Amino acid sequence: MTLQEQIRSNRWHSVLLIGGFAVIILILAAALGAALNVWIGAFVLAGALVYAVFAILSSRNMVAAMTGAQELPPDQMRELQRLVENVAIAAGLAVTPEVRVINDPAPNAFATGLTPGKSFVGVTTGLLQTMPKRELEAVIAHELSHVRNRDTRLMTLAVVFAGVIALVANIAFRALAFGGGRRNNGGGNNPLVIVLAVIGFILAPIAAGLLRMALSRRREYLADATGAEITNDPEGMAMALRRLELDPTTVRHADPSVAHLWIESPTHSVEDAPPGGSALAGLFDTHPPLDKRIATLEQAGGFTLPDPLPAEPPFIATA
């Protein structure tokens, strides 16, 4: 896929996502309206839409708050800001995205923003203390390719929509559980409506979750490939992924609603998956396994990673 095709497909998916979100919210509101009261349904619908628009407009700050990403003063970590600048130039981005740092020992990174000009890249202090410069460049290139091909917009929309749907479904469930007894109109007595409502309330969060996850997985392979192309260094990208794989620590702020923004799934190592359920776990993962991503890079670049990885000084010495 060329960059233009990726951008076009992402635009199309964004439209689909917005449409799908509208339909799910409409179903939820209709179910609520049918089960309880038309006005409650209308109120929830209006509230959800207003909240979604507000959340999209303030998504930058929301993601920053959810991940704990701190703004960097211009004079701090100039090396890091320069590195991001250089990768942005190599990626052909007109504006260098801002860098924010998350105080967390687990190495990880993400990018977010509705347009490339208003995006920011978040890196954990753990990443800076684990990765040598070459691999840090690869990680940043991976993130900036998400920014360049507008994955970040789609993912940000997905975060917001999933959040709003979860919230509305939650409210609806409580309203039904506590308010369902007082039936003030005939419609509430219709068993079909109740069944529809229950299906809606169960399906909606699942739909939201699957939607969110389906978004992220193939994109990771693409961003690995594009990032390797930007730095002209597939081996560096593979080494960075291996180093992420080797690191046992996980992000403390593992908010599942922003899981798919990160380069490595932050919730991955938290879940101690039962041995039998691994196929199912694979289905619900936000990220393809690092092993597969490394193997893909090795195949494309025609190299094999040295084992163990060469010991190189990290970008920032551990304090």
Place this chain on the structure above:
Amino acid sequence: MIAVWIVLAFVALLVVVLVFGFNGLVRLRNEADTGWANIDVQLKRRADLIPNLVEAVKGYAAHERGVFDSVTEARSALMSASTPAAAGQANEALTAAVGRLFAVAEAYPDLKASQNFLRLQDELTDTEDKISAARRYYNATVMRYNTKAQSFPAVLYAGSLGFHPREFFSAEEEAHAVPQVDLSPQ
């Protein structure tokens, strides 16, 4: 009647192919222009830093005239280069000359310790990194543009509509992209 429709459909298809091909070429050409502007900005910044660096070193090592002259010459060659390939070559020459200047500076501990010199050295390194980053983007874009302009069917009209192949900015690649061969005895 059917023949007319077939001809019309064919013409319509031709128009669609032409429009998409033409727009694709325009987009790639604009991307290449942006890429070149990125390189140009960094080359100018580098050229602006050089006189300051020469002055800073002169203050400590005024007698190393030969090195200063070669740096100044390489700088003016870069400033007057008119094509990407020429600018690429001039840039390589300047890198070599600046390398010699830094080698000279090694012999003067006071110079090496001076804040001004350190700052200039740092800025120059940064510019060089940025030039190589901008070069990667530019060369990749030019590659795509040239490939498109030279493939069928664009090759039929690209030349006559002014889509001429672009020059690369020095083809040399980064050191670590070269496969490493281990010659140490096992």
